[in-house]
Amino acid sequence: MDLVLPKILGNSPLRETIFELRFGPTIATAGDLLPGILYSKLQKDYSEVVALPMASVPRPIRDNNQNLRYQPSHRLSSGPHSIQIGDHSVLLQTTEYPGWGDFKSRIESLIAALNQTQLVKQIERFSFKYINLIAGSSSEQQLPLLNIKIDLIGRAPSEKGFLLREEHSEGMFTTIIQISPNASVKIPPANTEFSGLMIDVDTIRIVGNEFWTCHASLLDEGHLAAKTKFFSLMTSPTIQSFQPTW
Numbered sequence: 605m606d607l608v609l610p611k612i613l614g615n616s617p618l619r620e621t622i623f624e625l626r627f628g629p630t631i632a633t634a635g636d637l638l639p640g641i642l643y644s645k646l647q648k649d650y651s652e653v654v655a656l657p658m659a660s661v662p663r664p665i666r667d668n669n670q671n672l673r674y675q676p677s678h679r680l681s682s683g684p685h686s687i688q689i690g691d692h693s694v695l696l697q698t699t700e701y702p703g704w705g706d707f708k709s710r711i712e713s714l715i716a717a718l719n720q721t722q723l724v725k726q727i728e729r730f731s732f733k734y735i736n737l738i739a740g741s742s743s744e745q746q747l748p749l750l751n752i753k754i755d756l757i758g759r760a761p762s763e764k765g766f767l768l769r770e771e772h773s774e775g776m777f778t779t780i781i782q783i784s785p786n787a788s789v790k791i792p793p794a795n796t797e798f799s800g801l802m803i804d805v806d807t808i809r810i811v812g813n814e815f816w817t818c819h820a821s822l823l824d825e826g827h828l829a830a831k832t833k834f835f836s837l838m839t840s841p842t843i844q845s846f847q848p849t850w
Contacts, residue, residue: 609835614847616701619791619798620735623696623711625718625815626674628726632663635691638723639678642689645717649710650680650687658690666691687714692728694718699791708823715819727815730822731808732830737789738842740800746785749801749842777829780806781837805834 629635643653658666659677666672676688676695684700696714701707718724740746747754747763754761754768763785770781787802807830815822835843 607832607836608850609831610843610846610848610850612703612849614849616846617736617738617803618701618734619699619737619789620733621698621701621707622731622733622735623707624674624693624731624733625695625715626693626728626730627724628728629691630723630725632667632691634723635663635677635689638689638694638718638721639680641721641723642687642694642714642717643680645720646680646687646713649713650682650685652679652681654679654681656688663691685710704827708827711823712820715816719816727811727813729808729810730815730826731806732826733804733806734830734834735789736803736805736834737787737798738801738803738845739798740785742786746801747783749839750783750803750837751839752783752837772833774829776809777826778808779829779833780804780808781833782806783837803834803837805830807833 639653643650656677656679658672658675661672661677666675666677674690674693676690676693678689680687680689685696685698688695688697694714696707696711698707698710702710738746738749740749745763747760747766752768766785768781768783772779772781782802782804784802784804786799788797788799789802790797807826809822809826811822
């Protein structure tokens with residue numbers, strides 16, 4: 605049976621959404637120029653510019669360390685929405701998801717502004733990351749909320765300290781899922797803390813410079829792949845607890 609996806613959730617578990625675009629710059633100092641140029645084009649929606657700790661790390665160190673290479677050095681922000689900018693990546697992040705139509709419109713505005721800078725030589729990949737947390741206490745069993753079966757030495761695993769990570773490729777997309785019961789996450793900008801069952805869905809596609817002309821359909825495909833993966837993990841009662849509109 606095909607999975608039917610809800611259109612709207614009245615009680616959404618989604619806490620943070622991140623779109624990331626990775627690229628090779630035309631010049632080594634692109635990361636110094638991009639924050640100012642993007643701010644000039646997008647300041648109507650992102651009124652604050654902040655230098656992040658990575659800005660003080662010398663560029664040769666950032667370039668030669670894969671853990672640092674794609675880290676942002678500056679942030680443009682306004683309320684719950686922000687753009688994070690690095691030497692090799694831009695990220696659009698929100699802690700108050702406005703729905704796919706509005707979020708896609710923000711992505712397209714960022715892509716158009718980035719393309720106009722002429723500082724991007726080669727697109728490498730794009731991704732959607734959805735951090736979901738179903739509220740719950742440590743006294744409650746949380747893994748049964750999911751459509752998964754885990755047997756460990758003939759028994760269900762203890763949820764204390766449990767972490768499941770799975771990487772699965774389907775079509776052109778690779779999705780990394782991380783599941784952690786009894787998790788606590790702090791969501792910026794107010795660092796509000798949430799506790800419960802965390803489901804982190806990160807859907808990635810390798811892509812080249814055709815992204816500039818095909819991004820509208822590629823974004824829809826990536827969003828659908830991530831959304832389908834998330835809801836396929838949920839049991840029917842769990843989906844109903846989200847107060848779906850079909």
